[in-house]
Amino acid sequence: MDARVTKLGLVIFDCDGVLVDSEPLSLACLTANLNRIGVAIDLATVRARFTGTSMVSIMGHIAHDYGVAAPPDFVETVKAETLALFDAELRAMRGVAEAVASLDPPVCVASSSDPVRLRHSLSLTGLLPLFGDRVFSSAQVARGKPFPDLFLFAADRMAVEPAACLVIEDSVPGVTAARSAGMQVAGFTGGGHWDHDPAGVDLLRAGAARIFSDFSDLPAVLAEA
Incomplete structure (x- = not known):
């Protein structure tokens, strides 16, 4: 400066x-949930593409790049599981x-x-x-x-x-x-x-x-x- x-x-x-x-916990949780709804993506890719990005942006990328429409409760499910992980670790x-x-x-x-x-x-x-x-x-x-x-x-x-x-x-x-x-x-x-x-x-x-x-x-x- x-x-x-x-x-x-x-x-x-x-x-x-x-x-x-928190990132190892939240990225692992996000990857597992994306896999669950049919998005073929691994942890390394999730880390590279989505670290530091809001869930709104992430879901936009998933819909555009992978053609997968997440179920209505997807974001809330990921949030709840992530918070549970945080409580423990x-x-x-x-x-x-x-x-x-x-x-x-x-x-x-x-x-x-x-x-x-x-x-x-x-x-x-x-x-x-x-x-x-x-x-x-x-x-x-x-x-x-x-x-x-x-x-x-x-x-x-x-x-x-x-x-x-x-x-x-x-x-x-x-x-x-x-x-x-x-x-x-x-x-x-x-x-x-x-x-x-x-x-x-x-x-x-x-x-x-x-x-x-x-x-x-x-x-x-x-x-x-």
Whole structure:
């Protein structure tokens, strides 16, 4: 960020795959349910195509690309099974609570998850008090990631100019959305779903300024912003 323009005024965190290690659980659940309704897709493809994407967008892709119309209760079934998995297995990313609590700039969350799942995840892992009501969902905007709407909405609600925001993201759609919003992005690859590309090459190609995989490195990431 050019110090002549503005200084860092807000750190925006994605939730799934950044604050909580949820993606291995949710992607496995989504894959199993897609297979159940006749979509021939494997976990690697689901991870590559749908990480960081809202269910509305996912179902649009499934109908268009696979010609499968999901039953009316499909999305709610996936949500319910995912929440049950979270209750049993969801964990916060190692070191994230301490890292967020130590930050000087204001913080918020901007996630593709629906509001119920989002707050449930943060509550389960003890992270919600760090953010309070500064938690924003793609359900609050017209278009989810990779469009910039959610990040612009979060910045507006936090009264911070987009150029003064740093986004922490783990997905290509998320990085693309943040860059389209005129924000800096750091890619996080510490989640359990990033074993295929620990260097974050896809995130760098999408526009992330740097990659980190451990929240002990967050102060250095902010120092470079």
